[in-house]
Amino acid sequence: MADLNINLGGLALKNPVMTASGTFGYGFEFEDFVDLSRIGGIIVKGTTIRHREGNPYPRMAETPSGMLNAVGLQNKGVDYFINKIYPDLEKVNTNVIVNVSGSTIDDYVETAEKLAYLSHIPAIELNISCPNVKQGGMAFGTCAGSAEEVVKAVRKAYPKHMMVKLSPNVTDIAEIARAVEFAGADSVSLINTLLGMAVDAKTRKPVLSTVTGGLSGPCVKPVALRMVWQTAKAVNIPVVGLGGIMNATDAIEFFLAGASAIQIGTANFIDPTITMKVIDGINEYLDENGFGSIKDIIGALEIAD
Amino acid sequence: MADLNINLGGLALKNPVMTASGTFGYGFEFEDFVDLSRIGGIIVKGTTIRHREGNPYPRMAETPSGMLNAVGLQNKGVDYFINKIYPDLEKVNTNVIVNVSGSTIDDYVETAEKLAYLSHIPAIELNISCPNVKQGGMAFGTCAGSAEEVVKAVRKAYPKHMMVKLSPNVTDIAEIARAVEFAGADSVSLINTLLGMAVDAKTRKPVLSTVTGGLSGPCVKPVALRMVWQTAKAVNIPVVGLGGIMNATDAIEFFLAGASAIQIGTANFIDPTITMKVIDGINEYLDENGFGSIKDIIGALEIAD
Amino acid sequence: MKKYMHDLVITANEKLNNQYFLLKLTLNSTLPDMLPGQFAEVLIDDSPTTFLRRPISINYVDKQKNELWLLVQKVGDGTIKMAEYPIGKTLNLVYPLGNSFSNLLPNKKNVLLIGGGVGIAPMLMLGADLKEKGFEPVFLLGARSEKDLLELTDFTQYGQVFTTTEDGSHGEKGYVTQHSILTKQKFDKIYTCGPTPMMKAVASYATKNGIECEASLENMMACGIGACLCCVEDTKDGHKCVCTEGPVFNIKDLKWQI
Amino acid sequence: MKKYMHDLVITANEKLNNQYFLLKLTLNSTLPDMLPGQFAEVLIDDSPTTFLRRPISINYVDKQKNELWLLVQKVGDGTIKMAEYPIGKTLNLVYPLGNSFSNLLPNKKNVLLIGGGVGIAPMLMLGADLKEKGFEPVFLLGARSEKDLLELTDFTQYGQVFTTTEDGSHGEKGYVTQHSILTKQKFDKIYTCGPTPMMKAVASYATKNGIECEASLENMMACGIGACLCCVEDTKDGHKCVCTEGPVFNIKDLKWQI
Ligand SMILES: Cc1cc2nc3c(=O)[nH]c(=O)nc-3n(C[C@H](O)[C@H](O)[C@H](O)COP(=O)(O)OP(=O)(O)OC[C@H]3O[C@@H](n4cnc5c(N)ncnc54)[C@H](O)[C@@H]3O)c2cc1C
Numbered sequence A, B: 001m002a003d004l005n006i007n008l009g010g011l012a013l014k015n016p017v018m019t020a021s022g023t024f025g026y027g028f029e030f031e032d033f034v035d036l037s038r039i040g041g042i043i044v045k046g047t048t049i050r051h052r053e054g055n056p057y058p059r060m061a062e063t064p065s066g067m068l069n070a071v072g073l074q075n076k077g078v079d080y081f082i083n084k085i086y087p088d089l090e091k092v093n094t095n096v097i098v099n100v101s102g103s104t105i106d107d108y109v110e111t112a113e114k115l116a117y118l119s120h121i122p123a124i125e126l127n128i129s130c131p132n133v134k135q136g137g138m139a140f141g142t143c144a145g146s147a148e149e150v151v152k153a154v155r156k157a158y159p160k161h162m163m164v165k166l167s168p169n170v171t172d173i174a175e176i177a178r179a180v181e182f183a184g185a186d187s188v189s190l191i192n193t194l195l196g197m198a199v200d201a202k203t204r205k206p207v208l209s210t211v212t213g214g215l216s217g218p219c220v221k222p223v224a225l226r227m228v229w230q231t232a233k234a235v236n237i238p239v240v241g242l243g244g245i246m247n248a249t250d251a252i253e254f255f256l257a258g259a260s261a262i263q264i265g266t267a268n269f270i271d272p273t274i275t276m277k278v279i280d281g282i283n284e285y286l287d288e289n290g291f292g293s294i295k296d297i298i299g300a301l302e303i304a305d
Numbered sequence C, D: 001m002k003k004y005m006h007d008l009v010i011t012a013n014e015k016l017n018n019q020y021f022l023l024k025l026t027l028n029s030t031l032p033d034m035l036p037g038q039f040a041e042v043l044i045d046d047s048p049t050t051f052l053r054r055p056i057s058i059n060y061v062d063k064q065k066n067e068l069w070l071l072v073q074k075v076g077d078g079t080i081k082m083a084e085y086p087i088g089k090t091l092n093l094v095y096p097l098g099n100s101f102s103n104l105l106p107n108k109k110n111v112l113l114i115g116g117g118v119g120i121a122p123m124l125m126l127g128a129d130l131k132e133k134g135f136e137p138v139f140l141l142g143a144r145s146e147k148d149l150l151e152l153t154d155f156t157q158y159g160q161v162f163t164t165t166e167d168g169s170h171g172e173k174g175y176v177t178q179h180s181i182l183t184k185q186k187f188d189k190i191y192t193c194g195p196t197p198m199m200k201a202v203a204s205y206a207t208k209n210g211i212e213c214e215a216s217l218e219n220m221m222a223c224g225i226g227a228c229l230c231c232v233e234d235t236k237d238g239h240k241c242v243c244t245e246g247p248v249f250n251i252k253d254l255k256w257q258i
């Protein structure tokens, strides 16, 4: 039984396996399948200052080894979250992290301020990378200057752990990561979805109501691994890796590339028990390979010179 | 039998199906499987001013619905091409297009100048997007300014059709496409490979000798379709679409999104006869849906407002 | 209602016609409780083209035999693969999912179950359940032609069956909403499942005649358990998840233009 | 040599032990000519984890029966899937690919064929070919233990067979390069295929003793026909494609540190 504890920039995780925002609901949806308290961290749905209906239907398209979504941050707003959902989340015995989205810097700041008061929410994940709404923050996340600006503003308003979720739809993700680190992020998580599109040749229409949507699943894993590797070399804060993780081996690949923790997204749809399997599988890998702690493999990729 | 002819910015194609550089050799490799003269255009290997050995082995990794390559522009240089390979290509009865790569602007210009003399080469494809060599041109293709500069320089030296191949590893591909159009490109082709990475959890080493490599195959199709759609809206020159096309339906999706022609890459490895099947399939689609010409479906995607 | 992920074993795979097949599955322990209208998310393993699970309605549960039935129409790669599954093969299901048709109140006992196409699937389980509870369900089933009318002998066990076919090869010629039973008999409640145009026609008939009506909707789903928010229907109360707040909706809550 | 893409039909799939199986395939017309050392690129259809074809050596061609043999080791998803293929299933092959072992000159007739692990696969076809051409091939086959020594009865049809096993359960104990035949008999030519460390040891022995030696290399391949340049071996003459300029190389052209 290897040591799976991780100190993620001050945030203590019992193990490095978290769930990705928008793919695990508020956790309760999975209670019949997993023991929530065994998960290292649950990142709940993208939350905005006000109620959002999200995009019209259809919002989903299946693609080779992946899927596109165009949910568009449907949620009932931060106040509803605090009053109606948070009380139940208080009973969940693990890190519950709220993914915060916004259209303006003020939106982000105001939402983060409200969440700062919740004692059982030790961290937020600042989503500056949602590709699915016109003002979903992706514009913030695709330019170092604006990324820095929004992170700085939220930093002033939010004293606890601030993870910043980066967009892969950029030329140089390391540059954005550095800007975000400079602005006061405690960690970065990547990748959010790649901007993609699906066309129905039969109807000659886009499959998604929004034409483009966010690509996730195993198809994006090579890109995610590359970006995690580039980012881990570029910053001193911990990197949380995600994108296409379907099993423990995939997770190990992210640790080797430099991730201090990982998130599981789309895989939850295919196998709702997957988080438990990945935690067990990581432990087995460490045991079989003689590592006493997960820390031993973080960034341990051997690069020939 | 629908009309498959395309006038691609002055370049006459008997049909809109081409083969992607680096995936079809010089064409001869496929002679046992296809009738080369039936293909709309053959884009041969990345050619550089001097002989290049390419990257060390291993150069390939399989990924979910795709592959990574790190060939690194291995080729014998433009003079060898002109003296030893071109004479045989003269006998091939279709458009033979040379993919031109370089490390410096001078390299590009010099290579293009030499190719301009070859009567049976009606066009070049300027590769400003190879992710697999340090000076492979991807740096040119990831910034509008440098893309414009190299295209302008080659434009002066090369009077025939100049297709410019764009990198998908950018924040805003439409911006690069506009810069390249402004600099005198006759068409743009996209996408080149997405920069990715593969890790071997067993050996804890990267799979590729170069750590990162170029991702291709069906996994990239959603991203490619999105970029073709964005680019076709942004420029007035024709767009050549590629990335993950495995069959005629995939090709149709690219036409609908705005591509005037398509290229087939990785699919040639899975089925060496695929070009013939795609040409036949496009024709069937047009016939079945009552379109007299391929031109009827280019950019014909119906977007609800 | 508790949800499970189970490996079930195929005990029969009956080809009903060129398009439809009936899978019977069993579990090595007692099958969990399921309600009429609920569905399962089926994993199509080892298929490069079907990454996500496929939602399929619970067609029937044979408690004696500990068997779960799925009635499936071949429309794409996933269902075509399932059609070839041999007896003995294991099928991974996440189930039972979704709400269910609401209970019939004792004062609404004239009940009509209208199914069209593969939408007859949940109607069998619903009919059996109503019959067991002492109601006398009446079925109205529609199809293109006689050979597309499935499980008729099963349906007749639970109530009177009326049919329409588009070509007139069985029952009355035309669409379900044109069947004479609708003018001859008065119903208090209609449950329906089928192609959207059919359900809209039924909804329109029900609304005009002041009959309460519930419809089971289809939608593209990624998770089936309310986590992804991909499967929404636009209702009068905003976007609702078809997989958890549906698939059964009271038509008065929908924004259908009827 | 002309290459083909053909659908072949499986006539036998023999499990040789836990790791190895032998596929026999036939074609509805006469199989094309193939040379010893060549290989086929096999399509693993309908598998989400095997996107590319898998290169497998031609193990043997039974011209009478119009049968092509592939000797395969289970190492990953693709080969594990192939191991389960039933008789009658169709397998899509692109073949025959690559160069071949060079012809034996009449003045080099003392020839030794050294195979290790699944590397014995091309040796059977090569031995049969040499025998047919009037030579007397000698085989030296190495494996972990007796149960891993495959097709021994086939090999003995074409020449004398010596074996080594790491546990001494068959033949001499140790590695092929430690076998006493190498000191007892003088050879003019060695052909080898097997794990790289074994081939390097063979190459080292051959070089020291001035024996001409050809080795068949393995490599990760995407296309198998010289189009992608993924499969290079670094030779004294620069990068060469294992799929077209190999898989067989004269060891004097390689840059092996031996
Ligand atoms: C709650 C629910 C219950 C269902 N019950 C049944 C049932 O009992 N029997 C049955 O045969 N089918 C049922 N369906 C429909 C079934 O899910 C789809 O036919 C199936 O997913 C198609 O998979 P495929 O791989 O064969 O086709 P694909 O190749 O994925 O798609 C073929 C066509 O079907 C459409 N389609 C794909 N997935 C869905 C989906 N989830 N919902 C609606 N359309 C889809 C696609 O847009 C496409 O036009 C149900 C759907 C839902 C949402």
Ligand SMILES: Cc1cc2nc3c(=O)[nH]c(=O)nc-3n(C[C@H](O)[C@H](O)[C@H](O)COP(=O)(O)OP(=O)(O)OC[C@H]3O[C@@H](n4cnc5c(N)ncnc54)[C@H](O)[C@@H]3O)c2cc1C
Pocket: D039, D050, D054, D055, D056, D057, D058, D070, D071, D072, D073, D074, D075, D076, D077, D078, D079, D080, D118, D121, D122, D217, D218, D219, D220, D221, D247
């Ligand atoms: C010219 C040639 C001839 C071959 N002949 C035979 C043969 O006759 N019988 C036989 O059993 N095998 C042969 N091989 C090896 C065979 O191609 C691989 O074992 C097979 O591709 C593995 O596929 P998989 O999906 O089972 O394993 P994967 O899951 O793809 O891989 C499992 C392991 O095998 C390695 N591997 C995968 N593909 C290759 C490859 N192309 N070359 C080398 N290693 C690979 C991987 O790195 C990994 O470690 C040959 C290879 C070459 C290049």
Ligand SMILES: Cc1cc2nc3c(=O)[nH]c(=O)nc-3n(C[C@H](O)[C@H](O)[C@H](O)COP(=O)(O)O)c2cc1C
Pocket: A020, A021, A022, A023, A045, A046, A047, A069, A071, A073, A099, A127, A130, A165, A191, A192, A193, A214, A215, A216, A217, A218, A220, A242, A243, A244, A245, A263, A264, A265, A266, A267, C228, C229, C230
């Ligand atoms: C249906 C769906 C909804 C998502 N919603 C959000 C969201 O609200 N906020 C966010 O930061 N990321 C969201 N994501 C992105 C995921 O958190 C994750 O970054 C992405 O899916 C890549 O990981 P994966 O390949 O493991 O799914 C969503 C993804 C999916 C598939």
Ligand SMILES: Cc1cc2nc3c(=O)[nH]c(=O)nc-3n(C[C@H](O)[C@H](O)[C@H](O)COP(=O)(O)O)c2cc1C
Pocket: B020, B021, B022, B023, B045, B046, B047, B069, B071, B073, B099, B127, B130, B165, B191, B192, B193, B214, B215, B216, B217, B218, B220, B242, B243, B244, B245, B263, B264, B265, B266, B267, D228, D229, D230
């Ligand atoms: C093995 C390999 C080699 C390639 N070499 C080149 C090259 O030399 N020049 C170039 O512009 N693109 C090169 N590419 C990129 C392809 O031309 C194409 O842009 C990419 O593979 C996406 O298309 P696909 O998904 O259809 O393969 C190469 C791709 C592969 C897989």
Ligand code: FES
Pocket: C220, C221, C222, C223, C224, C225, C226, C227, C228, C229, C230, C231, C232, C241, C242, C243, C244
């Ligand atoms: S399918 Fe995921 S919420 Fe309904």
Ligand code: FES
Pocket: D220, D221, D222, D223, D224, D225, D226, D227, D228, D229, D230, D231, D232, D241, D242, D243, D244
């Ligand atoms: S595998 Fe493509 S060149 Fe050898």
